Amino acid sequence: MVTFSNRKGYKLNPNTLLYEKVRTPLRHRLIGVLRFLLFSFAVTVLVVWFYTSVLGLELPKTILLRKKNTEWTSKLELMHKRLDAVQNTLWGVAGRDEGIYRNIYGMNQIDPERRYSGFGGVNRYDYLEDMGASTLLKKTIKRVDFLTKAAYVQAVSFDDVFAISRRAGDMASCIPVVLPMNPSSKYRLSSSFGYRRDPMNGRTKFHAGIDFAMDIGTPLYSTGDGIVEKVTFDLRGYGVQVIIDHGFGYRTRYAHLKTALVTEKMRVKRGTLIGESGKTGKSTGPHLHYEVLYRGHAVNPYNYLDFEMETSEYETMVSQASEASGVIPPSKLPGKK
Ligand SMILES: [Zn+2]
Structure with a gap:
């Protein structure tokens, strides 16, 4: 028996006399969905606007972010x-x-x-x-x-x-404390450290070292362990000069030499023969200009030098140094005392 009903979504087919499900076209369904989405969006915007702008309240997310911040x-x-x-x-x-x-x-x-x-x-x-x-x-x-x-x-x-x-143990042997020549050799302190009248032009000038007047050819020795930093020759200035780097901030300069008997980068001991005194460069007479530099600044060598050292002690030091370097000290050379 055919039941007549008017169910929504169903339609009577006059040919078959059967109720058939009405099929909404896809386009219509999509439009419907879009409409719904637009409406929801508009409502959300309106609610947010009302909540934040009209009521002046903060959204929970904003509160959370503010807290985090x-x-x-x-x-x-x-x-x-x-x-x-x-x-x-x-x-x-x-x-x-x-x-x-x-x-x-x-x-x-x-x-x-x-x-x-x-x-x-x-x-x-x-x-x-x-x-x-x-x-x-x-x-x-x-x-x-x-x-x-x-x-x-x-x-x-x-x-x-x-x-x-x-190397701290070496420090004591590196600091330049002995005389640069044998205490028994003929020498005289001819100029001290500090301001003085330049013997060449009479002007006041700082003298960065001390001068030992002595005969040309007097053997000179390194005053502490170190490495030869420079051996140079300058006609007008220091003449033939040797600079030794002793480490621990100390360097010494030996100037106006007749000859240098060491070469750059050579390792020397306290008492190693480094040259012979002379009067090369800007020099009025035969003398050794001796400087002690600490951290690049000239200091008074007088405060370091041990003038009390005995000749015998000095000579022992020299022969030990020469043994260490394999060089015969001048006192042991044939023909010398
Ligand atoms: Zn000098």
Whole structure:
């Protein structure tokens, strides 16, 4: 039996006399969905607008983000305080490094430019601009970099101090303390350290060393262990001169020699024969101009020299030094005393 019903979504087919399901075209269905979406969107926008602009309230998401932001800002501020402490400690270490450790071994001060400057490179922090980092974040990152570099410089400095401290036992034999010639040789202190009238032109000039007047050809010896840094000849200045680097900040200069008997880079002991006195260069008479330089500055050699040293002790030192270097000292040469 056919039941007549008027169910929605069904339609009577006059040919078959059967109710058949009405098929809505796909286009109509899509339009319907789109309409629904547009309507929902409009309602959402309206609600958000009403909530934020009219009522002046914040969306839960905004509240959450604001909270997170505050949290991160305070974390960064806390980090800055910790960096203050790190910096204080680091500067304390650097101060002790310069004032004590490097000082003990006569090492030069580290260039403050190097010690207290950050990393170079103009575009180093461009990426921070690109990611829209806050001023505080940029400041923090730059500071971490700055302290990282300072710590690196400090570590390198300690490596240098450590390397030189392993030779600390040698320090006593490196410091230039003995006379540059045998105490028994004929010599006279002809000019002292400091300001004096230039014997050549009469003008007041700083004399960076002391002069020992002595006969040409007097044997001269290194006043401490070291390495020959320079052997040069200058017609107008120091004449034939030898400069020895003793390490620990000390260097000595022996000028106006007749001959130098050492070569650059040669290792010498205290008492090694290095040359013979003369009157080469700007010199009024035969003499040795002797300088002690500490960290590149001339200091008064008189304060270092041991004038009390016995001749026998000096000669023992010379023969030991020559044994160490395999060179026969002039006193042992045939024909000498
Ligand atoms: Zn001089």
